[in-house]
Amino acid sequence: MSAPVCTIDATGIHVPSYDDVLAYFQTEFRGIYGSDVYLGNDSQDGQWVAILALAHYDSCTMAAAVYNSYSPTTGQGAGLSSNVKINGIARAIPTHSTVDLTIIGQAGTVISTGIATDGTHRWFLPSTVTIPPGGEIIVTASAEDAGAVEADPGTITTIGTPTRGWQTVTNVLAATAGAPVESDADLRRRQKVSTALPSLTVLEGIAGAVATIEGVTRYAPYENDTNVTDGDGVPPHSIAMVVEGGDAQAIAVAIASKKTPGAYTYGTTAEVVTDRYGLDHTIRFFRPTAKRVKVEISLTALTGYTSGIGTEIQTAVAQWLSELAIGEDVRYFRIAVPANLDNGADSKTYTLTDMQIAFNGDPLGYVDLTIAFNEAAFADPADITLVVT
Known part of the structure; x- marks a missing residue:
């Protein structure tokens, strides 16, 4: 033998x-x-x-x-972290929440180590911000504390470091929550996308460049190569990137470095990128509009059910919603999968009897939720209500 x-x-x-x-x-x-x-x-x-x-x-x-461990597909932990260095990327460390702030003031005003606040949290501007001749500039600020620090649109309105010439500050969009240490699964997905950097397809190359930027959590590329505006409103012969997280200027530089000459960039966030010849180019992209989803789940408790299992359900459903791709609709029936904890052992301790969903502020129902191309669903465990009988 x-x-x-x-x-x-x-x-x-x-x-x-x-x-x-x-x-x-x-x-x-x-x-x-x-x-x-x-x-x-x-x-x-x-x-x-x-x-x-x-x-x-x-x-x-x-x-x-x-x-x-020598393959990004099967490697894990420290081995996976070493493998992805071949692609020029690294495992993301815990990040701070970021938000795009609109700064208004007198042209030429220099704001050094500026801080804006929402009454609860402080948000740090880049070390130096110079207000351009137009009197308005958009910059990306970082939360003082690491983790998922939230800020709804229009809540960051206080100047924390009064500066002569700096008049107002506000956030048009909600803040992008910070992330914990990047998981193996997320790192594998990012490594797979990063291989598109040297690809022959320009759009894949742009997406790959954006994916490697620190702090970027979700993104979606769109292209309209026709002569008419498409159904999403993207103009003819242009590209649109929707990017969650990451520094706005770094994102603009990545797009500018990969896009073809003459291609128009479409979006509501605009950054000026100066090329090697000293020419300024306005690069536009979207920050996704957060669509908060609420869910009400009714269940019958069986032997072994505890409040801790209820917390597991709330966390699993909220995580599933927050990990949907940008522009991906919320399919009503698919929520049953995380609500059943992927049919794990704890799912045997209860039976789902009813489930309703809706956008925050809307009445609950039994229908899919439509997400626009530049929107993204998200939820906190507190948005998941359990009715236990």
Whole structure:
């Protein structure tokens, strides 16, 4: 009987089962000490052979883990972090919430280490902001505290560091919440997109460049190569990027560096990018409009149900909604998947009896929610109401 070891072929690495390893060691042991040796689980010899078999099996699984760690598809943890460096990206560390602020003031005013506030949180402007001749500029500010610091549109209106010539500040759009350490799954998705950087398709190259910017969480590229405005309102022969998170100027630079000459960029956020020849180009893109979703779930508690499981349901549904792609509609029936905790063990402790959804402020119902191309669904666990009977 040949020794059971790891084998590698065109389909990858294969690990022998523990049963095969144990049978091999039992056969070899009997070959030395006789075929009548008792190797049951309740014998000392049987336990010793099992220890040896488990050690061999663990070595095989370790070899497979090492082999798989060299691929971004199967690598994990520190190994995956090392692999993606080949693509020029790195695992995202915990980030601060960001928000685009509209600064209005006298032309030429220089704001140094400026701060704006919403009455609760402080938002740090770039180290130096110079108000242009038009008297208005949009800059990206970062929250003082890391994590998911929220700010609704029009709530950041207080100048925290009064500066001569700086008149007003406001945020037209809601803040983009900060993120925790990037998970393996998210890093794999970003690595896959980043390979589009050297692609022949310009739009894929732009998306790949934007995806590598620190703080970018979701994005969606659109292109209208026709002679008429399309259904989303994108003008003829133009591109539109919708980007959540990341510095506005860095996003504009990434788009400018990849787009073709003469291509118009469509969006409500505009940044000026100066090329190597000293020429200024206005690059436009969208920040997604956050569409807050509320869900009411009715369920019947069964044996084993606890309030902790209820919290799991709320968290799972909110996370599922917040991870939908920009422009992706909220499909009513699909919410049942996270609401059932992906049919895990805890899902056996309750039965869903009813579920209704709606945008915040609208009446609950049983229909899909339509999301525009430059919108994104999101929810907090507090937006998920449970009715337990």
